[in-house]
Amino acid sequence: MDGVNEAVAAACTEEWGRVVASLIRFTGDWDLAEECAQDAFARALERWPHDGVPRRPGAWLTTTARNRALDRLRRSATEAATLRKVARMPGADGSLPGSPAVDPDPEVTGDGDVPDDRLRLIFTCCHPALPAEARVALTLRTLAGLSTAEIARAFLVSEPAMAQRLVRAKNKIRRAGIPFRVPSGPALAGRTATVLAVLYLLFNEGYGASAGAVPVRRELTAEAIRLTRVLAGLLPGESEVLGLLALMLLHDARRDARVDGEGALVPLEAQDRTTWDRDGIAEGLAVLDEALLRRRPGPYQVQAAVAACHASAGTAAETDWPQIALLYRELARMAPGPVVELNRAAAVAMAEGPEAGLVLVDALRDSGELAGYFPLFATRADLLRRLGRWREAAVAYREALALAPTDAERRYLDRRLAEVVGR
Amino acid sequence: MKYLLLICTDEPFEAPSGELDATAWVEEMDGRGVRLDGQRLEGPEAATTVRVRDGSVLLTDGPFADTKEQMGGFDIIDCADLDEAVEIASKHPMARFGMIEVRPFWTE
Secondary structure, eight states, X not given: OHHHHHHHHHHHHHHHHHHHHHHHHHHSOHXXXXXXXXXHHXXXXXXXXXXXXXXXXXXXXXXXXXXXXXXHHHXXXXXXXXXXXXXXXXXXXXXXXXXXXXXXXXXXXXXXXXXXXXXXXXXXXXXXXXXXXXXXXXXXXXXXXXXXXXXXXXXXXXXXXXXXXXXXXXXHHHHHTOOXXXXXXXXXXXXXXXXXXXXXHHHHHHHSOSSSSOSOOHXXXXXXXXXXXXXXXXXXXOHHHHHXXXXXXXXXXXXXXSBOTTSOBOOGGGSOGGGSOHHHHHHHHHHXXXXXXXXXXXXXXXXXXXXXXHHHOXXXXXXXXXXXXXXXXXXXXXXXXXXXXXXXXXXXXXXXXXXXXXXXXXXXXXXTTTTTOHHHHHHHHHHHHHTTOHHHHHHHHHHHHHHOOSHHHHHHHHHHHHHHTTO | OEEEEEEEEESSOOOOTTTTOOHHHHHHHHHHTOEEEEEEXXXXXXXXXXXXXXXXXXXXXXXXXXXXXXXXXXEEEEOSSHHHHHHHHHHSXXXXXXXXXXXXXXXX
């Protein structure tokens, strides 16, 4: 029974972004859209374990949510204009909630001129008239269905503060008249950088979830890849869209090797490379080649080139670390920042030895720019271990453990700590 | 939707000669039917601020806020959404020298 409930919950999570995006387009009301989507999901969790998962879960959920919205709007006379608009939508048969059409209109989520409601949703969430931190939070909330509490944890702010930020952003969208659409012409290219940044965050939220016991959330990585593909189709000339797509594909191809049978995180050098998805890697490399042919390099293409170095190495020992260290130097030039510097330090440690890497890591720690950033402490601990400085390594592993965000990361660090303690 | 475009400048502001003529902008926006009204304003030295407190009308010389920016004029536009309002504002010659605040009209 638990298995059924989990499968139903998973199907719901996968469809969240589609249902919310479609309801926002129907009603223009972001809060109503989210509430009605939640109602539809609750109803699915009740019904599907008995009735079975419908053939098209997304269509079932969208129809149920839309009927709920119609019902709510009928009861509120002030929304008469919206109701008239919604009632004209194809497939809106006006049936009461709880009796969704058996086979709803398959075209219910697309209207032809714009490829995808979810892409409209992300461009609206990423509108430059919204504050930068609100764009990411709003995307994670509406598109990925993360709870306000989860987003607050990821941003290291309190839940009421995050709730306030989301309310303000939604109010600004409504009051300032931010349109729900993918922009065209020069505005499209101008907004792409923000959208790419948010898509990459969405992917990373799925790939290394910032909170909770599950290190990998497939539905988020799959959604980020799908949306990036759609965007690449819309913007064939933008080499960075392809760069990001290649980067995601190459990371995603390694996902099965990242977590072992007990759910512990497996570092790159210890991964079983036979479980890497060869087709995914081949596609990632081909997309990267296509991007590089345009001769307009950018940070995503450089990061994808790093991922390509890893994906192309037959064994961990064959990894071309000098090349990766060079790529990180290039990335630090294009997009300087402490996180890039930390990655460069790790690559230098592999290319020139842990001592050279530790010098860079310690400089970063002393700068205080990454205070509280878990990977800095985990990297430092690993370098000390490789240098055989056991007691310092044990202290560093304990520092890292105090900051590790997921159970899988804590288990990995616990194991390493046990190795260095008492040596 | 209706928006107020507040045309603002940093003070002191010296207009580069000939570059600030908004005539072409006004003609284009009137032609598109999006501009409802607009005016240049006298400077803050001509401003008087009015308050009523305890039934008495209190007048103060100058603008109510002591800011470095000053409002040089305004336009009222009626267009589809914020994207169109931003496009209209970005074409205003003052956008290149000062700044334009885009404010939606209060609704409901």
